[in-house]
Amino acid sequence: MATIVEAVNLKKTYMLGKVPVNALRGVNLKVESGDFLAILGPSGSGKSTLLNLIGALDKPTEGKMLIESVDVSTLNDNQLADLRRRVGFVFQFFNLISRFTARENVELSMSIADINRAERRKQAEDLLETVGLKERMNHKPAELSGGEQQRVAIARALANTPRFLLMDEPTGNIDSKTANEIMGLIKRLNEEKGVTIIMVTHDQRLATQAKRAFQMFDGVITREIVN
Amino acid sequence: MKSRDVFSYSFSAIKLRKLRAGLTTLGVVIGIAAIVALLSITQGLQDTITRQLQTGFATDTLIVSTGGGFGLGTQGGVGVANSGFKLSVNDTQKINNITNVEMSIAIIQRGGSIKSGEKVRNITIVGVDFAEYAKIYGSTFVAEPGGDIPLNPENETVVVGKRVSDPWKNETLLCNVNDNVEIAWLNATTLPPKEETYTGYVTAVLKEIGGFGVGGPSDSGVYIPISQAQSFFGTDECNMIIVKLTSDDKATIDSVSEAIKEAFSSQVSVTSATAVLNILSSVFSIITLFLGGIAAISLLVAGIGIMNIMIVSLMERTREIGILKALGMKSRTVLLVFLSESVIIGLMGAVIGIGSGWVLANVVAMVFRGGGIFMGNQAAGTGGMTITPVLTPTVFLGALVFGVGVSVIFALYPAWRASKLKPVEALRYE
Numbered sequence: 255m256a257t258i259v260e261a262v263n264l265k266k267t268y269m270l271g272k273v274p275v276n277a278l279r280g281v282n283l284k285v286e287s288g289d290f291l292a293i294l295g296p297s298g299s300g301k302s303t304l305l306n307l308i309g310a311l312d313k314p315t316e317g318k319m320l321i322e323s324v325d326v327s328t329l330n331d332n333q334l335a336d337l338r339r340r341v342g343f344v345f346q347f348f349n350l351i352s353r354f355t356a357r358e359n360v361e362l363s364m365s366i367a368d369i370n371r372a373e374r375r376k377q378a379e380d381l382l383e384t385v386g387l388k389e390r391m392n393h394k395p396a397e398l399s400g401g402e403q404q405r406v407a408i409a410r411a412l413a414n415t416p417r418f419l420l421m422d423e424p425t426g427n428i429d430s431k432t433a434n435e436i437m438g439l440i441k442r443l444n445e446e447k448g449v450t451i452i453m454v455t456h457d458q459r460l461a462t463q464a465k466r467a468f469q470m471f472d473g474v475i476t477r478e479i480v481n
Numbered sequence: 482m483k484s485r486d487v488f489s490y491s492f493s494a495i496k497l498r499k500l501r502a503g504l505t506t507l508g509v510v511i512g513i514a515a516i517v518a519l520l521s522i523t524q525g526l527q528d529t530i531t532r533q534l535q536t537g538f539a540t541d542t543l544i545v546s547t548g549g550g551f552g553l554g555t556q557g558g559v560g561v562a563n564s565g566f567k568l569s570v571n572d573t574q575k576i577n578n579i580t581n582v583e584m585s586i587a588i589i590q591r592g593g594s595i596k597s598g599e600k601v602r603n604i605t606i607v608g609v610d611f612a613e614y615a616k617i618y619g620s621t622f623v624a625e626p627g628g629d630i631p632l633n634p635e636n637e638t639v640v641v642g643k644r645v646s647d648p649w650k651n652e653t654l655l656c657n658v659n660d661n662v663e664i665a666w667l668n669a670t671t672l673p674p675k676e677e678t679y680t681g682y683v684t685a686v687l688k689e690i691g692g693f694g695v696g697g698p699s700d701s702g703v704y705i706p707i708s709q710a711q712s713f714f715g716t717d718e719c720n721m722i723i724v725k726l727t728s729d730d731k732a733t734i735d736s737v738s739e740a741i742k743e744a745f746s747s748q749v750s751v752t753s754a755t756a757v758l759n760i761l762s763s764v765f766s767i768i769t770l771f772l773g774g775i776a777a778i779s780l781l782v783a784g785i786g787i788m789n790i791m792i793v794s795l796m797e798r799t800r801e802i803g804i805l806k807a808l809g810m811k812s813r814t815v816l817l818v819f820l821s822e823s824v825i826i827g828l829m830g831a832v833i834g835i836g837s838g839w840v841l842a843n844v845v846a847m848v849f850r851g852g853g854i855f856m857g858n859q860a861a862g863t864g865g866m867t868i869t870p871v872l873t874p875t876v877f878l879g880a881l882v883f884g885v886g887v888s889v890i891f892a893l894y895p896a897w898r899a900s901k902l903k904p905v906e907a908l909r910y911e
Binding site: 306309311331335336337340343345349353354362363365367410414 | 482483486490493494496497800801803804805806807808809810811812813814903904905908
């Protein structure tokens with residue numbers, strides 16, 4: 255299987271005021287197509303920083319972040335934006351645009367990718383059907399429950415057929431019953447549609463749903479768990 | 482992102498904050514309305530004055546007078562030469578000999594009064610050769626139906642302007658055709674000053690001219706034959722000589738002007754209609770610039786308002802920008818999104834501003850019309866002047882471009898800041 259994501263001795267230092275923080279201190283990992291990887295760790299362990307680097311939202315201080323064999327550090331602003339279109343982000347706080355309906359939110363990422371109106375409308379409807387939200391597609395985020403909002407976010411992330419999904423605590427902000435449903439959806443996407451998923455969580459229980467899990471602590475991967 | 486999508490995205494952001502966008506737009510509306518109103522009124526005023534000048538002042542004529550030129554809107558206000566040089570009625574012969582001069586006529590005028598029954602009115606008595614005057618001012622020295630301007634008038638013949646016949650514009654006539662009128666002036670050359678009078682006979686009332694004549698016929702003039710004026714005023718000295726040229730091109734005007742000055746050893750001044758119009762035009766450009774500048778300041782204030790609002794909006798929407806960037810939006814597109822918001826506000830403000838400025842200009846013009854403004858020193862006689870505001874395509878387009886331009890320029894900085902936001906930091910922003 256093709257390697258989609260590869261981190262080589264990845265280091266990231268940022269300034270918190272005047273204090274340098276070593277968020278990542280040499281991370282190595284490889285994610286292959288069709289994988290479902292969980293990154294597990296307490297807060298401050300560097301897992302979100304790692305996710306931002308994988309999603310090309312940030313550049314490493316040292317080491318290499320290769321996405322489909324391309325070193326992110328060598329890309330300029332525009333190229334990074336192009337790369338991000340091929341990555342599907344799902345955030346803990348959904349990050350939907352509140353003035354748009356569910357469908358418009360899904361359409362937004364496609365309109366950024368220059369897809370024409372008719373096509374993106376149809377695709378948005380299909381994607382919302384996939385996440386089981388077709389009936390509510392004309393509702394705005396405020397009219398949707400947390401679980402429903404996260405489904406919209408997942409549908410949005412799936413638009414533009416991304417190489418992989420990056421999920422940052424996708425169930426961190428919803429109740430446990432809905433969280434199970436969302437996890438079911440994520441697993442189905444991985445198993446049935448072959449979507450590659452990299453998920454960050456601090457919940458040991460959720461990590462067991464993934465095929466593999468990395469335990470992170472203090473900016474390094476301390477162990478790998480294969481479920 | 483396609484430009485239509487950029488605009489529709491920006492529009493949705495504006496729609497979300499209607500009140501705020503409305504107030505920001507209002508700033509632009511006020512600025513543009515002020516510019517449009519001021520400029521279209523000024524343009525209207527300029528057009529009115531130019532038209533009126535052209536009515537009473539043919540472009541192929543020169544006015545020769547003693548002293549340093551003449552004042553606008555004054556009938557008898559031609560300066561008297563300091564040197565004591567006086568123009569005589571016979572000087573027309575000297576001028577007629579100059580090349581490119583078709584003809585010239587002398588004008589003697591004095592302030593005086595006209596009396597008909599119990600009604601008296603102060604007017605300007607103008608002595609001219611009726612036949613030649615009618616040749617130069619063929620379109621204005623024309624009688625109303627029922628009257629007749631005799632080419633070989635009797636001494637008692639009197640032709641009056643429309644405002645002399647009907648001074649109150651209400652058909653209560655002071656005098657009319659076939660009326661006997663008493664013409665009077667105060668002769669101050671004798672001691673004690675003596676009022677000279679004679680009884681004239683009105684043969685014609687001039688058609689309404691509307692302009693304020695300079696040399697040419699005016700609504701407030703009383704016209705008597707030049708020979709009668711010479712004997713009535715007891716002088717051969719004339720106030721001005723109107724010279725009709727064979728052409729109104731600049732070369733002819735300049736060469737004849739020079740020749741006339743030379744013929745009178747530079748003791749006269751020669752004024753051409755074209756020169757007056759040019760001076761007027763340059764005066765109006767200055768006024769336009771000045772008023773436009775004042776109005777532009779209000780638009781500048783609106784621009785600062787836009788910038789202020791955009792910066793606030795930028796802070797509120799930092800997270801949104803983070804999301805857009807995470808979804809793959811390029812920095813350039815983020816910049817365009819913010820700029821197109823300002824284009825929408827600027828465009829709406831400019832269009833509404835042009836409309837309301839135009840309405841405002843017309844309201845002001847109507848108020849002026851109601852109150853009446855008077856030009857010259859003979860207010861009652863000159864009559865009210867109407868201003869019709871003129872919105873030239875230049876002002877229209879200029880206002881549009883300026884409104885949108887100011888909005889965009891002031892949005893540049895906030896938009897640039899938005900585009901430079903780092904996605905990671907923007908997403909973390911609360």
